């Protein structure tokens with residue numbers, strides 16, 4: 481029987497991987513403009529990093545981790561997200577001692593979650609994420625959110641919505657959680673099993689329940705905003721003010737709680753704003769002021785970040801009918817006829833490749849017509865023809881595959897000629 485790929489994974493075949501390369505390159509460029517530097521952390525970490533960092537009561541830790549014992553009897557987990565590993569690395573490598581603070585980091589790489597497969601939800605998916613760790617300022621929160629927002633805009637994705645909330649500091653959240661327990665406890669039997677489990681461990685997650693979203697108790701639940709102190713409210717107002725200044729359109733959503741435990745203060749998500757698309761969340765993030773200390777780093781260091789998956793970015797592009805400008809041409813196809821010219825063709829192909837051009841030729845001594853057909857299939861911009869007479873007078877015939885114009889080009893001038901013709905395209 482043919483072996484198939486594991487459920488929830490996908491092969492990205494060449495045509496598709498061109499899109500991925502385009503997207504990744506663009507993400508790196510934008511990160512660079514915003515002065516974020518790349519960090520690469522391992523794809524697996526000690527399980528404890530996630531149970532402590534992401535939180536024991538979260539769906540990720542309870543249901544979705546790929547965890548196994550390695551041969552040295554250590555519990556290892558394939559990373560389900562990038563924040564915990566980045567913060568671990570920040571602490572372990574003492575990035576807090578660097579002269580530039582906060583550290584502005586980004587990553588692109590596969591994450592693993594054992595989730596139910598559906599459109600836009602995979603068991604292996606690629607996240608691009610950023611983390612700003614060190615000092616705290618509302619300007620940083622606004623920069624991070626505007627970076628996420630502008631990533632979608634830069635791809636031409638217009639129908640998006642930023643939802644934003646403040647989760648306050650840990651004490652405020654605690655008071656709020658207590659109010660929620662009081663609110664839901666008397667009628668918790670009307671809720672799903674997950675909500676029942678969450679009631680005492682993580683009541684805020686009930687607000688986020690997909691099953692019971694329409695329940696009146698969710699709709700009229702106490703609002704977190706009412707539990708925020710003056711300082712938290714002030715901080716949030718400042719973040720919103722900076723977002724206004726940066727031209728980011730957002731909606732304050734007091735029910736936005738996010739699925740990971742480490743968030744404090746600013747939390748946000750970016751959604752597709754199109755009723756026909758079922759899976760809406762493209763990107764999520766927020767501030768995590770307690771996480772550095774929780775992972776035994778310096779107490780005064782704070783962080784904020786977000787992550788998006790490339791799979792869902794592609795979905796958003798699809799939902800807006802946006803074609804990426806993928807270049808599927810090659811610079812030249814070398815057409816050679818006859819044994820001697822065939823050898824010269826192999827050498828020319830190699831020389832042009834080493835000079836940086838994208839060049840292909842035929843491997844099987846095909847007839848001229850078949851080679852020209854191949855040049856077309858490869859979408860060659862030029863074909864360079866060598867036969868016996870060309871060898872004799874030291875000139876190639878170069879044909880522009882769009883206009884069919886032909887020119888004779890001296891052997892020694894071919895690189896220069898291509899350089900001239902392809903100027904502005906590279």
Ligand code: HAM
Pocket residue numbers: 560561562563593595600601602603604605607609610611739740761762763764765766767784785786787788789791792
């Ligand atoms: P998250 O909300 O769990 O947050 O995931 C962020 C994004 O990853 C989601 O909005 C979605 O685009 C994508 N994503 C998550 N699961 C899947 C999946 N199974 N298949 C495809 N895409 C998926 C985090 O991971 C946090 N670490 C974000 C963060 C960074 N917060 C602060 N810094």
